[in-house]
Amino acid sequence: MLLYIHIPFCDSKCHYCAFNSYTDKFHLKHNYMKALVKQLEIELKYLDDNNEKFETVFIGGGTPSSVKFEEYEKVFELITPYLKEDCEITSEANPNSASKKWLEGMKSLGVNRVSFGVQSFDNNKLKLLGRSHNSKSAITAIQNANCIGFNGINCDIIYGVQGDRFDSLKDDFDTAFSLPITHLSAYSLTIEEGTKFFNKSEVKIDDEELSYEIFDYIKSCGFDQYEISNFAKAEKFQSKHNYGYWQHKEYLGIGAGAVGYKNNQRYYPSKSIEEYISNPLNYEVENLSNDDIKVEKVLLGFRCSTGVELSIFSQKELEKVNDLILDNRLKKDKTKVYNLNFLLADELALYIIE
Ligand code: SF4
Numbered sequence: 001m002l003l004y005i006h007i008p009f010c011d012s013k014c015h016y017c018a019f020n021s022y023t024d025k026f027h028l029k030h031n032y033m034k035a036l037v038k039q040l041e042i043e044l045k046y047l048d049d050n051n052e053k054f055e056t057v058f059i060g061g062g063t064p065s066s067v068k069f070e071e072y073e074k075v076f077e078l079i080t081p082y083l084k085e086d087c088e089i090t091s092e093a094n095p096n097s098a099s100k101k102w103l104e105g106m107k108s109l110g111v112n113r114v115s116f117g118v119q120s121f122d123n124n125k126l127k128l129l130g131r132s133h134n135s136k137s138a139i140t141a142i143q144n145a146n147c148i149g150f151n152g153i154n155c156d157i158i159y160g161v162q163g164d165r166f167d168s169l170k171d172d173f174d175t176a177f178s179l180p181i182t183h184l185s186a187y188s189l190t191i192e193e194g195t196k197f198f199n200k201s202e203v204k205i206d207d208e209e210l211s212y213e214i215f216d217y218i219k220s221c222g223f224d225q226y227e228i229s230n231f232a233k234a235e236k237f238q239s240k241h242n243y244g245y246w247q248h249k250e251y252l253g254i255g256a257g258a259v260g261y262k263n264n265q266r267y268y269p270s271k272s273i274e275e276y277i278s279n280p281l282n283y284e285v286e287n288l289s290n291d292d293i294k295v296e297k298v299l300l301g302f303r304c305s306t307g308v309e310l311s312i313f314s315q316k317e318l319e320k321v322n323d324l325i326l327d328n329r330l331k332k333d334k335t336k337v338y339n340l341n342f343l344l345a346d347e348l349a350l351y352i353i354e
Pocket residue numbers: 009010011012013014017018019021061062063094117
């Protein structure tokens with residue numbers, strides 16, 4: 001069982017961002033955190049009933065570092081009895097608000113991994129993206145996290161943005177790898193409806209060759225790719241939380257705009273902070289059929305190194321799997337099949353599934 005906690009506050013809205021986050025509702029932070037605790041108290045009963053514990057916790061957003069660490073105390077008080085030994089506890093953070101004090105506070109509560117939304121070390125690119133930090137503050141935040149002693153430090157970098165060339169991205173990766181990070185997420189920009197970039201298609205570069213070049217370069221720097229956008233310095237630094245999603249594990253989703261998954265159902269608490277505060281248990285529920293679950297397992301399994309259980313395929317589908325193995329697109333062992341090119345994940349999955 002995994003736990004996701006959503007913090008929907010941000011200092012400013014990035015131009016590409018479609019996440020559920022607000023820049024003008026800071027006065028609601030305290031009541032929001034109280035509502036989180038209320039939802040969590042109820043949801044934890046599911047763990048009692050199933051005699052389960054959390055393998056991972058992920059505090060995401062929005063910007064978790066825009067909320068004082070003291071506001072998380074009650075959350076950690078509640079979840080601590082439910083944490084497995086060696087539970088990976090990650091918090092996302094933005095370089096401008098992840099002060100040394102905040103990082104120390106979160107570490108003292110139990111956070112052992114921190115993920116920084118750096119996106120670039122080029123101040124012009126950061127401006128184009130609408131980020132509220134600069135290169136220097138990103139470097140300082142990562143160095144502080146290392147001094148404080150987090151087990152894992154991730155740095156997000158975005159690519160496929162107007163003006164990106166391999167050389168400029170290489171500069172970003174070189175700066176990232178000169179810092180004490182253990183994990184790198186390299187995401188291709190996507191243009192989403194409702195963002196400042198929507199209707200500005202010129203800000204996005206679609207260049208598959210560039211993606212392959214980037215992947216090769218990151219790997220040559222000693223970071224292994226284990227998912228389409230994720231690279232780790234060693235297996236122990238892979239994000240167990242994300243891996244849990246890709247393995248289709250159950251997760252509690254706590255917070256406005258979070259998503260939970262249990263008993264073959266997805267549930268969605270309200271996205272509105274005000275509505276969430278007034279009733280954090282008001283969910284929309286989506287039932288997943290066995291076919292939905294199968295499609296998700298194949299799509300997710302092919303996007304990362306976890307692979308897909310052979311037992312979920314029909315005879316006809318297995319024939320297609322075998323064709324793709326002969327074609328060197330997939331490989332298999334006794335129980336699973338693995339994709340050899342994550343960029344082709346969707347294409348291969350849709351070809352195989354009937
Ligand atoms: S910091 Fe993250 S969540 Fe907040 S606006 Fe930027 S991309 Fe969106």
